[in-house]
Amino acid sequence: MNGYYPVMLQLRGERCVIIGGGRIAERKVQGLLEAGADDVLLISPQITLPLQKLVADGSLQWQCRTYQPSDAEGARLLFAATDDIELNRHIADDGRRAGAWVNTVDESAGRGFLNPAVVRRGDLLIAVSATGASPALSIRLKRELKQQFGEEYKYSVEQLRRLRDYMKTAVLEQSEREALLSLAADEVPLQSGAEIEITAWVERLRAKRLED
């Protein structure tokens, strides 16, 4: 079995290298930038118009040339995103030898990582993967999740974070903190509006806990 282990990576300061500059490379670059990656290098003799715009505004570094094996060196994440399966396989091998995590956009995948379909609502990040069996299913589930977890979750998760930060110092007993945070999570999605007054919220949750 080829298993998969989900993780949330922080990419700030980490070098991400994409080989190829077509529609698929464009989607990979967009995903990286949405995740806060700030050292993204793309190598390709041709790139799409949206990619050119990202180069122009400084979000993306571009070397206008074909791939060479040393490109894998120093990459944390490496994307083999050309339209040449053989070449993608070579890029993947070079990348693994250089110690990078490799994403291959075609069936030459082999060992490495896959990109899930992603819904972002502020700090809430929902990722779905059919691990290669069906990108179409991942896209459908993403559409459904977007409807189920609307924009109001951004506000809700912000408030939950504030509450939790506050409780770390204000509610010292761990079992109580856990119970209150669990009750607060049950209240989500919150009606978005002004910032919730935290001490009143904690008192309300305490009262609710006693009721239960």
Ligand SMILES: C[C@@]1(CC(=O)O)c2cc3[nH]c(cc4nc(cc5[nH]c(cc(n2)[C@H]1CCC(=O)O)[C@@](C)(CC(=O)O)[C@@H]5CCC(=O)O)C(CC(=O)O)=C4CCC(=O)O)c(CCC(=O)O)c3CC(=O)O
């Ligand atoms: C294994 C994986 C590796 C990887 O790329 O990470 C992979 C591989 C392949 N995709 C192919 C096809 C398509 N992929 C998409 C779309 C997405 N593909 C994504 C991920 C993944 N795709 C990984 C597995 C994820 C999983 O299974 O859940 C998404 C979720 C994330 C992303 O790419 O960032 C993104 C949606 C983003 C969004 O909308 O949110 C579309 C639709 C479209 O482009 O609009 C099509 C056309 C329809 C179809 O074929 O189903 C092909 C055949 C290529 C060919 O025919 O030549 C291969 C190669 C193969 O399977 O052999």
Ligand SMILES: NC(=O)C1=CN([C@@H]2O[C@H](COP(=O)(O)OP(=O)(O)OC[C@H]3O[C@@H](n4cnc5c(N)ncnc54)[C@H](O)[C@@H]3O)[C@@H](O)[C@H]2O)C=CC1
């Ligand atoms: N993973 C996924 O979600 C999907 C993957 N695919 C696969 O992705 C591949 C790429 O698709 P597109 O981006 O639409 O293709 P495309 O033809 O638009 O782009 C290919 C890019 O690779 C570059 N390239 C070619 N040779 C190169 C080299 N030696 N060095 C550096 N760059 C080079 C080209 O200049 C071009 O920018 C497809 O062949 C297909 O197998 C297709 C659909 C979805």
